[in-house]
Amino acid sequence: MARSSIRSVVASTPAPVLADDEQRLFDAIVAAWGQRRTGALRHNIRSVTRDTGIVRDFTAHSGLPPWRWTEDDFDAWCEHLAHDRRLQVSSQRHYQGAIRVFLDYLTANVKFRNDVRSRFGIEPRQICTDENCIPHNVENERSALHERRALTHNEIERLFDGIRKAALEAGRFHGKDYNPLRRDNALFYLIYTGGLRISEALSLNVSSFEPNPALPTFGSYGFIHVWGKGSRGSGPRYRSVPVTHPDLPPMLDWYTPKVRPEFLRYADPNESALFLSERGRRLVISSAEARFQKCLQISGLDGMGLTPHCLRHSSVTHESLRFSTEAVRRKHGHSNAAVTQGYMHIPDTFVDQEISEIIAREIEQARQHNPKEKS
Numbered sequence: 001m002a003r004s005s006i007r008s009v010v011a012s013t014p015a016p017v018l019a020d021d022e023q024r025l026f027d028a029i030v031a032a033w034g035q036r037r038t039g040a041l042r043h044n045i046r047s048v049t050r051d052t053g054i055v056r057d058f059t060a061h062s063g064l065p066p067w068r069w070t071e072d073d074f075d076a077w078c079e080h081l082a083h084d085r086r087l088q089v090s091s092q093r094h095y096q097g098a099i100r101v102f103l104d105y106l107t108a109n110v111k112f113r114n115d116v117r118s119r120f121g122i123e124p125r126q127i128c129t130d131e132n133c134i135p136h137n138v139e140n141e142r143s144a145l146h147e148r149r150a151l152t153h154n155e156i157e158r159l160f161d162g163i164r165k166a167a168l169e170a171g172r173f174h175g176k177d178y179n180p181l182r183r184d185n186a187l188f189y190l191i192y193t194g195g196l197r198i199s200e201a202l203s204l205n206v207s208s209f210e211p212n213p214a215l216p217t218f219g220s221y222g223f224i225h226v227w228g229k230g231s232r233g234s235g236p237r238y239r240s241v242p243v244t245h246p247d248l249p250p251m252l253d254w255y256t257p258k259v260r261p262e263f264l265r266y267a268d269p270n271e272s273a274l275f276l277s278e279r280g281r282r283l284v285i286s287s288a289e290a291r292f293q294k295c296l297q298i299s300g301l302d303g304m305g306l307t308p309h310c311l312r313h314s315s316v317t318h319e320s321l322r323f324s325t326e327a328v329r330r331k332h333g334h335s336n337a338a339v340t341q342g343y344m345h346i347p348d349t350f351v352d353q354e355i356s357e358i359i360a361r362e363i364e365q366a367r368q369h370n371p372k373e374k375s
Contacts (some may be wrong), residue, residue: 001009021119022065029066030055033105052097058099066106067116067124074099074127100128148310150317150345155301159191160300167259179262181277184291186255187275187283190224191308193245195315195332198308200226202283211289212242219368221249228333239333244319316343 018026020329034052037043059065061080062073081087081095103126106112116124151159152190167181191201194215204226212222224241243249256274265273289308296302312332319328329340 002361006286011065018059018065025112025115025119026059026065029109032109032112033102034320051102054098056104056308057095061210066103067120069103069127070131071127074132078132089134096133100126100133103128106214112354134249148313149305150314150343151301151310153304153318156192156314156318159295159299159301160185162301163188163295166295166298179259180291181295182255182259183263183275183283184295186251187288188292188295188308188311189251190248192311193248194224194226194241194243194316195312195319196224196226196241197312198285198288200228200249202273202275202285202288203227206260206274207272208274209252210240215243218243218246219253221252226333237333239331241331241333242345244322244331313343313345316344320344 030052033055034048036130037048037051038045055066058069058074058077061077062069064073078092078096081092088093099309103124107126113124116122163181163185167178167185169175170178170181187201190196190204191198194201197321204224208225209221210223211220212218215222221243224243226239226241228237229237246277260274260276263276263278263280265280267276271280271282273282277283277287290305292308293302296304296306316328316332319331324330325337325340329337332343334340334343
């Protein structure tokens with residue numbers, strides 16, 4: 001979804017023009033809906049504010065309260081979003097979904113239904129259907145400009161070789177970038193091997209790890225406990241990520257006692273963040289993204305439109321060559337396999353090679369079971 005588009009549209013929404021009695025009831029319904037979502041349903045406050053803004057946006061466009069909305073009003077608003085505001089398909093779908101969820105609430109709420117019926121003689125109804133809403137699975141709805149790609153294995157090697165060599169060079173000449181580069185090496189390698197979002201990696205604490213009894217050689221770093229992105233406006237969702245790369249535990253065993261203390265000089269004595277800035281505070285996303293661009297430049301990979309999220313795409317892609325789709329889905333915290341497949345960027349050459357090898361193996365097996373063909 002294009003967050004900037006949603007943010008700008010909702011922020012510029014004019015106040016709806018309703019009669020006083022309609023406005024008061026409308027405000028009460030919207031307030032109660034928001035309270036239900038932030039309270040009982042524990043949805044993120046930002047997402048609730050965004051969706052209530054969308055409801056007010058539709059109200060302002062139609063000039064009508066929700067109980068007077070029709071399918072024609074909805075169609076006109078959707079056309080406005082698509083052609084006048086030029087929102088991306090994913091953003092349009094989110095706008096439609098917010099209206100649909102709001103009307104589900106209104107039509108199921110006995111108190112508000114009775115209020116509307118007694119005051120205006122109208123029965124609130126759901127106007128959003130499968131026929132007038134964009135289906136969830138729309139292929140290629142993101143523009144190529146915003147498409148994330150996976151790094152190849154060779155590019156991954158170039159990236160981390162570049163960071164390590166730059167850190168060694170900085171250490172040789174006592175450069176100020178010595179410790180930040182060593183931290184970056186651990187941070188981005190953890191994002192790649194763990195398949196983490198950058199927000200998940202930066203929210204980790206020193207205590208966010210647990211041994212895996214099945215892999216005692218990994219020591220304290222068998223599982224990574226993260227709070228990831230929720231779905232449908234819910235707050236952060238907890239998951240346990242299994243460590244699948246043998247090189248990660250030794251790196252964390254090196255980073256935590258040897259590198260992290262270098263950033264504690266100005267930190268709070270009780271600071272628990274795993275990755276810190278030079279000021280001793282938890283590293284923030286904007287700083288980490290800037291460091292990633294610096295690392296790309298060091299490694300000769302700049303100018304390709306790569307971002308830290310490409311490391312997560314790389315993890316899904318490379319892990320799919322090792323494990324089943326279900327194992328990859330669970331590790332990366334996707335709600336369904338379709339999302340996981342959207343992160344996979346398997347090159348055609350690999351697929352062609354795999355098909356050729358399987359066919360050749362089956363032909364050889366058939367020949368071994370057929371003496372006449374062997375002769």
